[in-house]
Amino acid sequence: MGEIVRLQKYIAMSGAASRRAAETMITEGRVRVNGELVTEQGVKVEIGCDKVMLDGKPVEIKNKNYYIMLNKPVGYVSTAKDQFDRPTVVDLVKKDIDTRIFPVGRLDYDTEGLLLMTNDGDFTYRITHPKYHVEKTYIAMIKGGMKIADMNRLRNGMKVENYTTSPAKAEILDAVDGYTYVKITIHEGKNRQVRKMFETLGYTVAALQRISIGQVELGNLPLGRWRHLTSHEINCLLG
């Protein structure tokens, strides 16, 4: 059985019109469901089963793929549903997107920055599977100063819990007001890996932001906002 949605949502999902415009079209008598004229709001249809016609032409829902980037704020979980009912990244995009999309990998609750989201499982696999070595770059705000020897441990690969990290790219960007800002690039995605790398070396991570995935950069997208990836960005990520 297909998903059951309101008629105006169905029309919007097809890309034929916005939901609001679809409501008007229904009222104007331009829409038929299974041959029957529908002029009242609230009628539900089953995707892939009911035949919807607009101005005598079939309205079909193609399997459109979405590829978006979100600037995730701290305080959101990167899952579709949270067991503790905390706000999710899906909450930030769902009012604008008429299909279910999912985060590509995860950012911690307390990490902000670039999160990709899509409804394309192959794309997710291509970005998240360790064998593809997609680089992810973060800025870590570290309490206090960073020793050069420790920067080199990040760069050489280091033992964290029961695994050894691959060599990371790491550079100090700035040191202000008692904090050091370290830009670090890894291509693995172990749980809380960046935080654990610094914590293993005895540092406190005051804040963590992801700024790029592969060649795709967060840029100046405001916190909490999202945008579609360009086809160039999608192609870069798919390599």
Ligand code: URA
């Ligand atoms: N590493 C972390 O520690 N946290 C993240 O959210 C991502 C990478």
